[in-house]
Amino acid sequence: MSIRDKIPHIPEIHVESNLNLLLRRAKENRTVDIEEYETTGGYSALRKALNKFSPEDIVVLVEESTLRGRGGAGFPTGRKWRFALMNPPPRYLVCNADESEPGTFKDRIIIERDPHLLLEGMIIAGYALGAKEGYIYIRGEYPAGYLILENAINEAKERGYLGKNILGTDFSFDIKVYRGAGAYICGEETALLESLEGKRGHPRLRPPYPAQSGLYGKPTVVNNVETLSNIPIIITYEAYFMNIGPAGFYGPKLFPVSGKVEKPGVYEATMDITLRELIEMAGGVKGGKQVKAVFAGALGIYREDELDMPMDYSPKGFGGTGTTIVLDEDDCVIDALLVVTQFFHHESCGKCTPCRVGTYEQHQILKKLKEGKATKEEVNYLKHLSQNIPANSICGLGFSAPNAVSDALKKFSEEIEAHLKGECPVCFNRGD
Amino acid sequence: MKYKYLTEDIIQKIEECRGRFPLKEQCIIPALHHILDKHRDIVPEAVIELSDYLKVPVSHIEGIVTFYDMFRHRKNAKNHIRICRNLPCHLANFHSLLEKIKEKTGADVGRSSSDGLWYIELVECIGSCGIAPAFLVNDDLYDGSKIKTEEDLEKILSKYR
Ligand SMILES: Cc1cc2nc3c(=O)[nH]c(=O)nc-3n(C[C@H](O)[C@H](O)[C@H](O)COP(=O)(O)O)c2cc1C
Ligand code: SF4
Ligand code: FES
Numbered sequence: 001m002s003i004r005d006k007i008p009h010i011p012e013i014h015v016e017s018n019l020n021l022l023l024r025r026a027k028e029n030r031t032v033d034i035e036e037y038e039t040t041g042g043y044s045a046l047r048k049a050l051n052k053f054s055p056e057d058i059v060v061l062v063e064e065s066t067l068r069g070r071g072g073a074g075f076p077t078g079r080k081w082r083f084a085l086m087n088p089p090p091r092y093l094v095c096n097a098d099e100s101e102p103g104t105f106k107d108r109i110i111i112e113r114d115p116h117l118l119l120e121g122m123i124i125a126g127y128a129l130g131a132k133e134g135y136i137y138i139r140g141e142y143p144a145g146y147l148i149l150e151n152a153i154n155e156a157k158e159r160g161y162l163g164k165n166i167l168g169t170d171f172s173f174d175i176k177v178y179r180g181a182g183a184y185i186c187g188e189e190t191a192l193l194e195s196l197e198g199k200r201g202h203p204r205l206r207p208p209y210p211a212q213s214g215l216y217g218k219p220t221v222v223n224n225v226e227t228l229s230n231i232p233i234i235i236t237y238e239a240y241f242m243n244i245g246p247a248g249f250y251g252p253k254l255f256p257v258s259g260k261v262e263k264p265g266v267y268e269a270t271m272d273i274t275l276r277e278l279i280e281m282a283g284g285v286k287g288g289k290q291v292k293a294v295f296a297g298a299l300g301i302y303r304e305d306e307l308d309m310p311m312d313y314s315p316k317g318f319g320g321t322g323t324t325i326v327l328d329e330d331d332c333v334i335d336a337l338l339v340v341t342q343f344f345h346h347e348s349c350g351k352c353t354p355c356r357v358g359t360y361e362q363h364q365i366l367k368k369l370k371e372g373k374a375t376k377e378e379v380n381y382l383k384h385l386s387q388n389i390p391a392n393s394i395c396g397l398g399f400s401a402p403n404a405v406s407d408a409l410k411k412f413s414e415e416i417e418a419h420l421k422g423e424c425p426v427c428f429n430r431g432d
Numbered sequence: 433m434k435y436k437y438l439t440e441d442i443i444q445k446i447e448e449c450r451g452r453f454p455l456k457e458q459c460i461i462p463a464l465h466h467i468l469d470k471h472r473d474i475v476p477e478a479v480i481e482l483s484d485y486l487k488v489p490v491s492h493i494e495g496i497v498t499f500y501d502m503f504r505h506r507k508n509a510k511n512h513i514r515i516c517r518n519l520p521c522h523l524a525n526f527h528s529l530l531e532k533i534k535e536k537t538g539a540d541v542g543r544s545s546s547d548g549l550w551y552i553e554l555v556e557c558i559g560s561c562g563i564a565p566a567f568l569v570n571d572d573l574y575d576g577s578k579i580k581t582e583e584d585l586e587k588i589l590s591k592y593r
Contacts, residue, residue: 008570008571008572008573009572009573009574010573011563011573011574011575011578012563012575013560013562013563014562099559100556100557100559101557102518102519102520102556102557102561103518103519103520103557103561104557104559104561105559105560105561105562107559108559108560139559140465140500140502141502141514141555141558141559141568142559143571144571144573176452176453178453178458178461178462179461179462179465180461180500181461181464181465181496181500181501181502181503182500182501182502182503182555183499183500183501184556195461196458197455197457197458198455198456198457198458198459198460198461198496199457199492199495199496200495200496200499201499201500216454216455256561256562257562258520258523258561258562258564259519259520259523259561260523264520264561264562264563264564265562266562295519325519325520325523325561327523331523336519336522336523339517339518339519339522340519343518343519343556343557346556347556
């Protein structure tokens, strides 16, 4: 009996890849068990890591790989590990599986379909960091993923990949899964650590950084699911990893594409892909329509004429989680902003007043704007808030919450004008 | 103290949790999940029992119940339907799905149906935007775009009556 028979229902999510690295085994809607994982080369990277490399060798390989964190910020993984290694043990590894950013559904594919890939990456990372324990913090709304991970951990323990003296070496490592309970802010790494310690998920002030003082006050590396799943690939390919993708942004990347495309789903590609190509990979805009706007990476908004930028972490790239939400010519940007601002207001943890109140005020003004009742002064106030909220907040939610609003003010001024006059063809003809 | 909500099986799970995690506070969220699974709601008495059992102040547990969206005090129905309202699901017209579900169940957003079977909540992105509009019935996830007719919906809901 497969674990899938014992867990909650998960419908098929479309997945496509021509790289076959992260999604090598994850194309079908099923869970790869340890048997299949091993026969398709699984855990050979761990074996290689333990037999051939010292922890230091692995850190160097990860540094050289230029791997960037896939959780949103794009921070170089090797540098993060190096920073943690500067602090004395015990050290902890925490996998961020909170995945709650609107439009993001990539990590769940790895967790639900190829959980051992993540575990293998974590075990190698644990070895490199000299950690004895790793935690996976998974969002509460992924009950199936939780059970799949627990099951995979038991499978790995039975075969000696986890637990005491892994594969006969003197390296011991354990992984524990912890469920969240519905709070976007718990994806922010310091809020996650608070939550993991059994508290409300309020972000911590930095410094100290988690690499200095994280879980239980000890040096901690927090990495995204996709980041850690890249580790076995780096160990397997070594220098050949630098053949995958463009210089400086090597490695496979997952792109969750949703909204008005023919085939919403998760696409694996290298980071030289442009947003336009990615939309084409997803079958193009639904019904052959035009792109009105794309909400991508930390929910910035992009216009049709910006679609040729690459999906990498360079200053002009899209970066972020790879999230891509497509709006077509029949959608209204202000209407979409209304959804986004209510989300940030709802998810603000409330610790910083500018974030807690500012996101609400933005939402209220946009509501009036959508109804054609806002004034020019109020729109100016939106701009003021877009600068003020990030300037006076302590965490990434406050820093990025107004991104979409400030992008809209800059790039979609015609739409704003039309709403000020009560003339948006989308909103006012539809009558909502 | 005699426990009504912390039943034997839940206590056993809390003990398992205690064996795994070093801090007793780390058992609060797992325990609340177990209470929610079994009793559907986290009533104040259950919080007091948990506080007594773990020797953690009631205020700390209350702080958690009120912070995390999945936990709730309200008396809800047998089945909890969570419909996503975030951007990709908004673009996929979750409103129309909501109307269908409201009509079929007799429940409304934040209000249980009179037969006590259904409760509807609008939630933020549930990481399923590739199957928008997405919704959860208890722990089961569904692809709202596959629901074209009343029968499609009935086929799903009938599993939970
Ligand atoms: C509000 C907020 C939510 C976040 N949510 C997630 C998340 O769900 N998953 C994730 O991996 N990172 C999330 N992050 C980023 C984490 O704080 C952190 O940078 C990341 O886990 C580091 O992993 P990486 O270096 O592998 O990318 C979030 C950040 C913020 C500010
Ligand atoms: S910026 Fe917002 S979410 Fe972050 S700590 Fe402040 S109030 Fe909380
Ligand atoms: S927006 Fe609805 S599941 Fe992501």
